[in-house]
Amino acid sequence: xxxxxxxxxxxxxxxxxxxxxxxxxxxxxxxxxxxxxxxxxxxxxxxxxxxxxxxxxxxxxxxxxxxxxxxxxxxxxxxxxxxxxxxxxxxxxxxxxxxxxxxxxxxxxxxxxxxxxxxxxxxxxxxxxxxxxxxxxxxxxxxxxxxxxxxx
Amino acid sequence: xxxxxxxxxxxxxxxxxxxxxxxxxxxxxxxxxxxxxxxxxxxxxxxxxxxxxxxxxx
Numbered sequence: 001x002x003x004x005x006x007x008x009x010x011x012x013x014x015x016x017x018x019x020x021x022x023x024x025x026x027x028x029x030x031x032x033x034x035x036x037x038x039x040x041x042x043x044x045x046x047x048x049x050x051x052x053x054x055x056x057x058x059x060x061x062x063x064x065x066x067x068x069x070x071x072x073x074x075x076x077x078x079x080x081x082x083x084x085x086x087x088x089x090x091x092x093x094x095x096x097x098x099x100x101x102x103x104x105x106x107x108x109x110x111x112x113x114x115x116x117x118x119x120x121x122x123x124x125x126x127x128x129x130x131x132x133x134x135x136x137x138x139x140x141x142x143x144x145x146x147x148x149x150x151x152x
Numbered sequence: 153x154x155x156x157x158x159x160x161x162x163x164x165x166x167x168x169x170x171x172x173x174x175x176x177x178x179x180x181x182x183x184x185x186x187x188x189x190x191x192x193x194x195x196x197x198x199x200x201x202x203x204x205x206x207x208x209x210x
Contacts, residue, residue, distance in 0.1 A: 018177065
C-alpha cells in the first residue's frame with residue numbers, strides 16, 4: 001500500500017497486531033486480531049478468519065470500541081489495518097478475511113475508507129460486501145453490512 | 153544494477169505488511185471483545201454463507 005501508515009507490531013503467532021494512533025486526542029493503542037471462524041471453511045479448504053479491531057482501554061485493561069477516538073487519522077488507521085492483513089496472509093496464506101464493524105456506523109466508516117482509496121485497495125485485495133443478504137463484489141454507492149477481503 | 157535494487161525495494165515496500173514481531177507482545181485472542189466478534193461473524197456467515205465466486209487460492 002502506497003499510503004501513509006503507522007508502524008505496527010505483532011505477537012509471535014501473528015494472531016494479534018498493535019499500533020499507536022497519534023492525533024489531537026493523544027495516543028491511542030489499537031489492536032487488530034485474527035481468529036478462525038468456527039464452521040466457516042471455503043470448499044477448497046481455506047479457513048475463513050475474523051478480523052477484530054478495537055482500542056486498548058488502559059484503565060479497564062481490556063479491548064473495546066465504545067468510544068470514538070476522533071484522532072483525525074482514519075485513512076492512516078485503515079492503511080495500517082490493511083498492512084496487518086498482508087502480514088497475516090504472508091504468514092498463513094491468502095485466507096478469506098471477514099470484517100464487520102460493531103455498529104452500522106462503524107461498518108460505514110470502514111466502507112468510506114475503502115471507497116476513498118479503492119484503486120489502491122483493488123490492486124492488492126478482492127473485496128466483497130454483504131448487501132441485503134447476498135455477497136457482491138465491492139462497488140461504491142452501496143451500504144454493506146459486512147466485508148470479506150481476499151488478498152490477491 | 154542500482155535501479156534494479158531500488159525497484160525491488162520499492163516493490164517490497166508496496167506489497168509487504170512489514171509488521172515487526174515483538175516476542176513480548178501478548179495475543180489478544182481471548183479478550184471478550186474479540187471472542188464476541190467471532191461469535192457474531194459465525195452467526196452472519198451461518199445465515200448468509202460465503203460468496204459463490206471466491207477467487208482461487210494462489
